[in-house]
Amino acid sequence: MAIDQKSGTELTQRRKLAAGPLSKGDKWFFRATAISANFAFVLVALIVVFLFVNAWPTLSAQGISFIFGDIWNPDAKHPVMQLGPMLWGSILVGFSGVLLATPMAISAAYLIVYLLPKPAARVATTIIDLLAALPSVVIGLWGIAVFSPVAISWAKISNQLLGWIPIFHVKDPNSAFADSPFIAGWIVAVMIVPIITSVTREIFSQMDDGLINGAVALGGSRFSVFRKVILPTSSSGIIGGILLGLGRALGETVAILYVLQLSFKINFFSVLESRGGAVASWILARFGEASNSEFHGLMAAGLVIFLVTLAVNMVASFIVNRAQPWRKN
Amino acid sequence: MNRKPWAQSSATFKVQLALVSTIPVAIGALFVILGGFDFSIGLIGVFLPIQVIVVGVFGWLKAKKRGLGDALLIFFTTFFSTLVLVLLLSVLGSVIFEGFKALSPHFIYENNRYVGTTTSLEYGGVGHAILGTILIVLLTTVAAVPLGIAMAVYLTQSQSKMRGVVRTVTQSLAGLPSVVAGLFILAVMQFTHLERSGLTGALALFPLMLPTVARVAEESLRLVPADLRMAALALGAPNYKAFFQVILPAAKSGIVTALLLGLARIVGETAPLILTTNMNNTTNLNPFSGPMASLPTYVYNFLGSSYSSSQQRAWGAALVLLIFVGILFGTARILGRKKSLKTSKKAK
Amino acid sequence: MMNSTTASASTLSTEDISVWFGERQVLQDINLVFPANQVTALIGPSGCGKSTFLRTLNRMHELIPSAGLAGRVLLDGQDIYEPSVDAVDVRIKVGMVFQKPNPFPTMSIRENILSGLKLSGRKITDADDLVETSLRRASIWNEVKDRLGDQALSLSGGQQQRLCIARSLAMNPEVLLMDEPCSALDPGSTRRIEETIQELSASMTIVIVTHNMQQAQRVSDQTAFFLADENTPGVVVEFGRTEDLFNTPIDPRTNDYVNGHFG
Numbered sequence: 001m002a003i004d005q006k007s008g009t010e011l012t013q014r015r016k017l018a019a020g021p022l023s024k025g026d027k028w029f030f031r032a033t034a035i036s037a038n039f040a041f042v043l044v045a046l047i048v049v050f051l052f053v054n055a056w057p058t059l060s061a062q063g064i065s066f067i068f069g070d071i072w073n074p075d076a077k078h079p080v081m082q083l084g085p086m087l088w089g090s091i092l093v094g095f096s097g098v099l100l101a102t103p104m105a106i107s108a109a110y111l112i113v114y115l116l117p118k119p120a121a122r123v124a125t126t127i128i129d130l131l132a133a134l135p136s137v138v139i140g141l142w143g144i145a146v147f148s149p150v151a152i153s154w155a156k157i158s159n160q161l162l163g164w165i166p167i168f169h170v171k172d173p174n175s176a177f178a179d180s181p182f183i184a185g186w187i188v189a190v191m192i193v194p195i196i197t198s199v200t201r202e203i204f205s206q207m208d209d210g211l212i213n214g215a216v217a218l219g220g221s222r223f224s225v226f227r228k229v230i231l232p233t234s235s236s237g238i239i240g241g242i243l244l245g246l247g248r249a250l251g252e253t254v255a256i257l258y259v260l261q262l263s264f265k266i267n268f269f270s271v272l273e274s275r276g277g278a279v280a281s282w283i284l285a286r287f288g289e290a291s292n293s294e295f296h297g298l299m300a301a302g303l304v305i306f307l308v309t310l311a312v313n314m315v316a317s318f319i320v321n322r323a324q325p326w327r328k329n
Numbered sequence: 330m331n332r333k334p335w336a337q338s339s340a341t342f343k344v345q346l347a348l349v350s351t352i353p354v355a356i357g358a359l360f361v362i363l364g365g366f367d368f369s370i371g372l373i374g375v376f377l378p379i380q381v382i383v384v385g386v387f388g389w390l391k392a393k394k395r396g397l398g399d400a401l402l403i404f405f406t407t408f409f410s411t412l413v414l415v416l417l418l419s420v421l422g423s424v425i426f427e428g429f430k431a432l433s434p435h436f437i438y439e440n441n442r443y444v445g446t447t448t449s450l451e452y453g454g455v456g457h458a459i460l461g462t463i464l465i466v467l468l469t470t471v472a473a474v475p476l477g478i479a480m481a482v483y484l485t486q487s488q489s490k491m492r493g494v495v496r497t498v499t500q501s502l503a504g505l506p507s508v509v510a511g512l513f514i515l516a517v518m519q520f521t522h523l524e525r526s527g528l529t530g531a532l533a534l535f536p537l538m539l540p541t542v543a544r545v546a547e548e549s550l551r552l553v554p555a556d557l558r559m560a561a562l563a564l565g566a567p568n569y570k571a572f573f574q575v576i577l578p579a580a581k582s583g584i585v586t587a588l589l590l591g592l593a594r595i596v597g598e599t600a601p602l603i604l605t606t607n608m609n610n611t612t613n614l615n616p617f618s619g620p621m622a623s624l625p626t627y628v629y630n631f632l633g634s635s636y637s638s639s640q641q642r643a644w645g646a647a648l649v650l651l652i653f654v655g656i657l658f659g660t661a662r663i664l665g666r667k668k669s670l671k672t673s674k675k676a677k
Numbered sequence: 678m679m680n681s682t683t684a685s686a687s688t689l690s691t692e693d694i695s696v697w698f699g700e701r702q703v704l705q706d707i708n709l710v711f712p713a714n715q716v717t718a719l720i721g722p723s724g725c726g727k728s729t730f731l732r733t734l735n736r737m738h739e740l741i742p743s744a745g746l747a748g749r750v751l752l753d754g755q756d757i758y759e760p761s762v763d764a765v766d767v768r769i770k771v772g773m774v775f776q777k778p779n780p781f782p783t784m785s786i787r788e789n790i791l792s793g794l795k796l797s798g799r800k801i802t803d804a805d806d807l808v809e810t811s812l813r814r815a816s817i818w819n820e821v822k823d824r825l826g827d828q829a830l831s832l833s834g835g836q837q838q839r840l841c842i843a844r845s846l847a848m849n850p851e852v853l854l855m856d857e858p859c860s861a862l863d864p865g866s867t868r869r870i871e872e873t874i875q876e877l878s879a880s881m882t883i884v885i886v887t888h889n890m891q892q893a894q895r896v897s898d899q900t901a902f903f904l905a906d907e908n909t910p911g912v913v914v915e916f917g918r919t920e921d922l923f924n925t926p927i928d929p930r931t932n933d934y935v936n937g938h939f940g
Contacts, residue, residue, distance in 0.1 A: 014697065014747050015758060017739040023765065029569035030487055036479030037491070040498045040543075043536055047509065050516035107409035115406065124410070126662060131417045133590075133658045135597020136507075137625045138424060138647050141632060145640075146423045147416075153369040190416050197413075223398030244504065251506025253600040254629065280508045284600050302512035309506055317500035321493070488742040556779040560841070563737055563773040564848060565765045566796030574796060578783035 047306060055300035057293075066300060070266050074294035081297035083304060085266040089181065089277020090305065093256060094249040096185025096271055097192055098242055104189070105196035105245075106238065110226070112197075113204040125201070132194035140255035143187045148259055151183045155272050158182075170272045179261035181276035187255050192245035199241030199320055203234045206326055237323030243316035251309045253280040279305040349387045353380035380404065421651070428648025431641040437649070441610040441622075446634040455646045457612040458627040461527065462653070464616045465606070465623055466596055468531035469538050474588055477542025481587075484543075485550040486558075486572060496547075503540035510536045511604030518605075525607045527616025530623065533601035542591040549583020550576065582664045589661035593654050599625035624650040688713040688882045689734065689771070689852050690751045695910070696729055696738065697745035703729055705910040706748070709901055711852070716874060716883045718893035718919065721903030722934070726911030727886050730903070731854050734884065735771035736764045752852070769797055772850035776857045778837035780829035780844070787825040789840055793848045807847055815843035816873050835866025842873060853877065855885040859892065871896050890935060894923055902931050 052059075058081055059066060069082025108128060112121045155177040162168040170176035207230065215225045231238075256278045262285060263275035283298045283305075290298055357376030360366045366375065381404065388400025436454035444453035480499060484492050514533040523529055553576050561571035577584070607620030608630055624646055631643040689711040696704040704726040711717045719727040732738040734750060736757060749756045757767045780789050790808045794801050801807065808825065812818040817839040821832070829840060838858060845853060855874070859867040874883060874896050887893050893900055900919045905911035915922060915931040926932040 014695075014745045017744060017746055017758075023567040023763075025569050026567045029567075029572070033479045033483035033487060034489065036476050037483035037495045039476060040480065040495055040502060040539075043502065043539070044498060046517075047505075047513045047536070050513055050520075051509070054516040054519060103405075104409045104413050107406035108413050110406045111410045115403070127414065127417060129662075130658060131413070133593045133654050134420060135599070135625060135650060135654065137597060137599040137628050138651060139420065141628060141643060141647050142420045142423050144632070145427070146419060150369060153367055154373070157369060157373055190420075193413055221392070221395035221399050223395070223402045226402055227398075247501075247504040251504065251509065253506065253508040258632070280506050280600070283508050283512065284603060287604060299512060299516060302509050305506055306509045309504055309509075310501055313501035313504035314497060316504075317497045320500075321497065554779065556775060556777060557781060559737065559740070560775060560779045560781070560844075561792075561796055562740060563735065563768055563775075564793035564796050564844070565769040566793075567765065567798075570796050570798070574792070575781050575783075579781070581783070 044310070048303070051299055051303040051306065055296060055303045058296040058300040059303075062297075062300075067304065070264055072264050072297075074297055075291050079293045079297070081294070081300070083279065083282075083301050085264045086262070086277035086279045086282045086301070087304065087308075088266060088268070089260075089262075090250050090279045090308075092181050092267070092269065092271070093184045093188055093252075093260070093276060093278055094246050096181055097188030097249040098246050100185055100189035101193045101196055101245060102242055105193050105241070106200055108193070108197045109200035109204050110230075112201055114222075128194045128197050128201075131190070132198070134191075136191065136252060136255040139187060139191060140258040143183070143255055144258040147186065148178065148183060151186050152177045155180060155182050159272055167269050168272055169270060176273050179259060179274045179276075180272050181260065181267065182271040184256045184260040184276060184278065185271065187259050188249040188252055191252060191255065192248050195245045195248055196238070196241040199244065200234070200238050203237040203241075203323060204230065206324070207233060234323070236319055240316050240319030240323055243312055244320065247309045247312040247316055250312065251280050251305060252278070253284050257281040257284055345387070349383055350380075353383055380408075424644065424647050424651050427641070427644035428646075428651070431645025432648060436645055440612045444610065446631075446636045446639045449638055450641055450645075453642075455624060455627055455642075455649055457609065458622040458624045458646065459649065460612060460614065461606075461609070461622040462596060462624045462650075464614070465527045465530045465534065465602070465621065466592060468528065468616055469534040469595060470588065470592065472531075473535050473538040473591060474542055477539050477587065477591065478546045478584060480539075480543040481546035481550050482572065484547045486568065486576075499540050499543050502536060503544065505536055505540075507537055507598050508600040508604070510534070511601035514601070514605050524618065525605060525620065526618050527606060527613070527621040530602045530606035530621065531616065533605040534595040534598055537598060537601070538591045538595045541594045542587045545587035545590050546580075546584055549580045549587060552583060553579045586661045586664050589657045589664075593657040593661070596653050596657065597625050597650055599629050602626045603629060624653070688753060689884070691730075691734070692749040692751065694730065694733055694746070694748035694750065696726065696733060696747075697743075698741065699743040699745075702910040703905070705912050707913055709913065709916060711882050711884055713882050714878055714880075715898040716878045716885065716896050718897035718900045719884065719886045719903060720888070720890065720893050720900060720934075721905075721911070723888075725903040725905040727903045728856050730911075731773075731856055731884060731886050734852070734854055735773055736767050737773065739764070765797060769793075769799075769848055770850055771852040771854060772845035772848055774838070774842050774845055774853065774855045774858045777861050778834055778841050780832070780837050780840050782828070782830050784829060785826045786821050786829050786832070786840060789829045789844050790847050793844055797848070811843040811847040812840075814846050814873075814877065815839045816869060816876070817843060833866075835862045835869065838862060838866065838870060839873065842870070846877075850881060852882045852884065855883065857886050857888060860888065867892070890923070890937075894919060902928075902934060904930060904934070 062081055065082050068084050070084045071080045071082050073080045112124045158168050159170055211229055215229045260276050261274045262277055262282055267273055267275050279301050283301050286298060353376055356379055357371050360375045361368055361371035384400045384404045385397055388396035431450055438456040439454035440457035441453040484496055511533045514529055557575050558571055561575045602623050603626055609620035609622040613619050613621050627646045628643045631639040691707055691709050694707040707730055721727050738744050781792055787808050790811050791801060791804055859870055897919045900922045901916040902914045903911050904914045915928045923935050
């Protein structure tokens, strides 16, 4: 009784399926959620437009030198506002923070997933998440009062041991170390460790068991499996996590303001010198006494840091989403 | 979550391990306490090198080259993780220790009407700032939570191809620098008649809360088995009823967690409030007009002064703020824990 | 009998049903007739498309974004995929029980029974009566009558599945689709559900997907054997009276399958 595979012309046509909702209520339901979802785009667009309109007087007057120049003189007859040292400072502090946070974050993730017994791992996870919930003003308060003195002594040791490397060199040891990008980097690191850890931890814990067990069966030691199996397969996700952390670091405001000497004498890489920059902190520092002309300059600064962090975060979310396919439906 | 294909430990091994990990600490401590070394020098100059050498030698003796790699891996991951733990404990400890000194009943409920930078701690408090924070944060919540949940619904219930893009943009918004959120509302205020008030502060916090709520709510909705939705639809339910009567109740604790984590995210935000609300030393219960105090701006304000009583006020307010965050975070954790227990029990 | 003849007595039938997910075709030209008050078993190896086919019968299929379909599904002669037909009406008439018991976890036993009516927006006239009748028909009334207010998840797996059957019965469906309803249950629960199926067939048409050959023989009047060779869409190899199909199969592949030679 085989199948008669006749093909009636009408019946073999693929039909249009009413995959969407049919009832009126459903139409409204999906329409409302779609509008809400699109609000994410609207919000980004609104932020760009409003900042841009307010930033235009400065941007049009300063041109490209707003990004690269290093003079901030908003109340002159012809105001000059150039963000260079602050922008570079944000990048320097951001990278210092990431450099310090990454080993801590990967270590914590490795410890949680591969070393600690389950209850301890759960406690450790909670601790890391709690760290993420600490307000930046609290971190700043701690940074200025508790951490700075310790970090200054770390900075001195680094200078004495590694002063021959340009990065750790200081011109005058008597006026260096305090309020330096090194300390700001540490503060930022404290704030982004949880971000990198949680992404890394999730990727570690979702890793294919067979891969690890296979490597162990082949005589892999902890170290060789970590270096040759775990790190390579999770590297792209970890990089995504690091970029998320970098995005956060670039926009950090209050905590950095307390522990960094903001200066327009650009500091390229001498992380132990007592001067640096951070766009977001600069905006907050100047805001209280800003004249009308400086107001536009600060808006322009906000626009720049927004676009930079948005780009970093977009790339980061893209990478993280791709590295975590189990999060898709 | 925890995977340990290397599990191996005999009693002697444990003893050796204990010795290996305590001797360098002891030596380091000796140098600091008896030798009068600076703590950091003791840590970096004495403890670290000795510990690395001891651990390395131990690993080498155990299993030659493989042992060396493993020993160093375990040591460094433990060391860095301990560093994280110490940093966190240091933050918590100092805020609790310093903040407790300023804490007293009147510090919680009084406002700062007659307080200057040098006024002693016997007068004034953070009552007005607590109320301000609560009002501002509630106002943000009213707008951000429904919208965030709606976004999560879109990301989990609809079949749209745009979901990936929406998710990426929402996640990127989560990294919005808080000072930019403040500038944004400030820019909006240039074109409207809005005056600085609790409302403008709440508006500035809105873009910061939204992505957190959307992400956590999305995750909790994703945890609801697809089967339930199918069962509801197979009973002839339209999608919206399936969502409101079946999926949402099943995800209730997750949604509450989203709310709490969203609150924890914004309750300590400082920069946006400094830009969009004016400071106030007195109690203002009307978020729609007049300056309004809040805990984070209170901390920021008094930290700016170098007088010790002001510093103390900053620590005290920071502690109160931390308690807020702790309550929100702790409740979210407990709810999340309950949820995971339930699902794991069901899985059995 | 395989041709697309629409018997007027039949409650449900399919005409040349083909199914795609994206560009991949998973079923080709399925023509089956499910006469009223008969139990039809769909058997076949995993991945042959029988569950997918089941889901085309009450338009659950179209909930998958990439789903495509050709052919017709006739419920009492009416094509359920006609644009004028509301999917909700179809799903009310054609009930479904899933592989894993899926009672609504936030509702009580009683609320679960009434959930279908509430969800599809219909009036509940005599709730107590409906709850009792539905639970009785699913033969679980005696076990739960004293704790109707309890959470549905407090029941055992087998009871949960019978609750799900009762939940579908409360809608008073004309057809009941069951997708391997016993695969997650112990033998005792399985037996009770099989008894329930036989009792229910007096009042409705039942289509059941099963991996269990003995179950198919125990409960069904007719059986369809689905098969999909590698990279080709699933087809119905043989369809007929259950006794005939199991005892004197015509196609050698059917013979191999029912005698456990492959699959």
